[in-house]
Amino acid sequence: MSMRAPPSELPVQLDDVSVRVGPLALIDGVSMHISPGAPTVLIGPNGAGKTTLLRVVMGLIAPSQGRMTWAGREQAPPERRAIVFQRPVMLRRSTAANVRFGLAKAGRAQRHERVAELLDLVGLSGLERRPARRLSGGEQQRLALARALARDPDLLLLDEPTASLDPAATKAIEDIVRAVSARGVKVVMSTHDLGQARRVGGDVALLHRGRLIEHGDAAEFFASPQAEETKRFIAGELLV
């Protein structure tokens, strides 16, 4: 009997997707195509719907309206997609055990090697036995990334992964995002840091009040924005 790898999650297609809570639209008629390649960066002010959209793409929130598919499948358990929340929860275990938890399906022999490899990738080698909750904020974010990568995703969703981190910790996360992306993992991340969107994004999408205002190649997005809201947001004006 041969073990078949779970199918790819890509491309992800959202058609007129809305998420409503009572009369409030957290996501309002978003259509978007997420294809393999360089990272997609979601930008927008607080409350724009970035986190909700990431949770929808992860499959944690079902759309109230619209259609969404992962590689053409409407119902797909999250086998090859993973998410790192803005405030990831560390399991009450050691650093290595947190990564091992993500490797639940790997054989015992492979686990040790994979844990070492992933901790090395995120720069946490040497901290294997430290309780995960004793790590710094930046280290916890990197550990959450390693734990998510342990699931061998081809779609990795990151919700404001550098919020409240200092520049050094932010750079460490961005370096990991580039390294992971170079290995063929599609990264979709949210940020309200325009500089980060320029540094990391292959394509950029602006969300405002739950609507997708503009989505395009990063260079064009910043050089010649089309929508009025995009121009104002890039110019540093407050979108309210």
Added chain:
Amino acid sequence: MNTNASALHLVLSGDPALFAIVALSLIVSLTALAFAAIIGIPAGAALALVRFPGREAIIVILNALMGLPPVVIGLAVFLLLSRSGPLGAWGLLFTPQAMIIAQTIMVAPIIAALTRQTIEDLWAEYKDELMAMNVGPVMRTATLIWDARFSLVTALLAGFGRAAAEVGAIIIVGGNIDGFTRTMTTAIALETSKGDLSLAIGLGMVLLTIIILINALAWSARRLGERLAG
């Protein structure tokens, strides 16, 4: 020799009668604790994780059962096991087994209620991560119980403390028979009423030591948990 000195002598000399009573007490309470844990931990975890009609009423009842007077439990088990009771044919009344049943009934709600609260709090914290990692219900429950293990040890020790210190239930269903169902607490009650304070005080010393040790263990479990798991 005064009463306190002779009590101390009984303890330090390893008086066989005294330590037979201590041994039976520990056997009864630890066995009851094991049964209560087998019932209480899964029941508490299920109550924390499964939503069903009447769940909140069960939580309220469970919390109320934590404070159930031991004599009431003793009376209920007595009626159940007495000759004319529904389980009278088992012939368990006035045996250590009857005492184990009574203490299990007393301790299981404590363990279940504390487990429910612990697991529910942890679930609120872990829910997003475990759902995102596509963790199934069985693995989810095992993960939560494992990660709550140090808090659950504290719950078990609280249950053991209650079992070891109670007298009302086991004196009713055990009968305080010398050499057969006499435990530390029932012996203390009896010896005090007889005026033989040496044995009562000696047993009191041992019981107090055990209770202090339990609390020290609970404290250590928590500290160990903080050190190992953060």
